[in-house]
Amino acid sequence: MTTTTLIVEDHPLYRGALVHLMHVVLSEAITLEASSAEEGLRMVDQAENLAVIMLDLGLPGLRGVDAIASFRYKCPSALIVVVSASEDRRETMAAIRSGAKVVLSKAVSTEVMADIMRRLLNNELLEPVWITANGKIAIDEEASVKLTPRQQEILVLLSYGQSNKEIGLRLGLAEITVKMHVSAVFRTLKVVNRTQAVSAARRLGLYQISEVG
Structure with a gap:
C-alpha cells in the first residue's frame, strides 16, 4: 500500500521545500499539500495510509496545540512533525505534550531534517526530540x-x-x-x-x- 504524507504550511516557498524534502526521504510516497490546518484536516479524510503530518506551528486560523490535537484526533496513527520559526521552549513543550513526535526549527538545514525524518520513520526515535540550529535540545521531563x-x-x-x-x-x-x-x-x-x-x-x-x- 502506498504511503501518504501531508505537509501543512502557509508559506508557499517553504511548503515547496518541505514537499521536496519528503520526496527525498520517501520517494514513493504520495505527498499532499495544505496551506492551513483546516484544509489539511479535510484532506486527512481522503488520505490512505497517512504516515506523517508535517505542520507549521504558526499557521493562520487553527494553529499550535489546537491544530496538533485536531490532527491527532483525525488520524491517531500518523506521526506528527512540527516545524516552527520560533524556538520558544514553552511552545515546544506544549507541542510535544499535544502529540508532536519531532519539533524542528526552520533554521535547521534540510540535511539534518532529512536525517531526523529517516530516523523517525525507521522507528529509531523512541522519545520526542527537539532540534534547533544549535542541535538537539533537552526535553523537559514534564513534557511527557x-x-x-x-x-x-x-x-x-x-x-x-x-x-x-x-x-x-x-x-x-x-x-x-x-x-x-x-x-x-x-x-x-x-x-x-x-x-x-x-x-x-x-x-x-x-x-x-x-x-x-
Whole structure:
C-alpha cells in the first residue's frame, strides 16, 4: 500500500521545500499539500495510509496545540512533525505534550531534517526530540506528562472547587470512580492535594478552563 504524507504550511516557498524534502526521504510516497490546518484536516479524510503530518506551528486560523490535537484526533496513527520559526521552549513543550513526535526549527538545514525524518520513520526515535540550529535540545521531563480526557475533565471541575460527589453527579460517575481518577491525577502530576494539582496542570498547559459536559 502506498504511503501518504501531508505537509501543512502557509508559506508557499517553504511548503515547496518541505514537499521536496519528503520526496527525498520517501520517494514513493504520495505527498499532499495544505496551506492551513483546516484544509489539511479535510484532506486527512481522503488520505490512505497517512504516515506523517508535517505542520507549521504558526499557521493562520487553527494553529499550535489546537491544530496538533485536531490532527491527532483525525488520524491517531500518523506521526506528527512540527516545524516552527520560533524556538520558544514553552511552545515546544506544549507541542510535544499535544502529540508532536519531532519539533524542528526552520533554521535547521534540510540535511539534518532529512536525517531526523529517516530516523523517525525507521522507528529509531523512541522519545520526542527537539532540534534547533544549535542541535538537539533537552526535553523537559514534564513534557511527557499526559492526562486522559476524563482526567482533564475532572481537573477542570476540581479547579471550580467541586467535591468528588459533585463531580460524580456532573459527569455521571460513581463517587469512588471519581476518587480513583483524582488519585491517578495526583500520581501523574506528582502532587498531594487538589490545589497543587490545579496549579501544576495550569503550569504545564494540560487543560484549559472551560465548561465540561
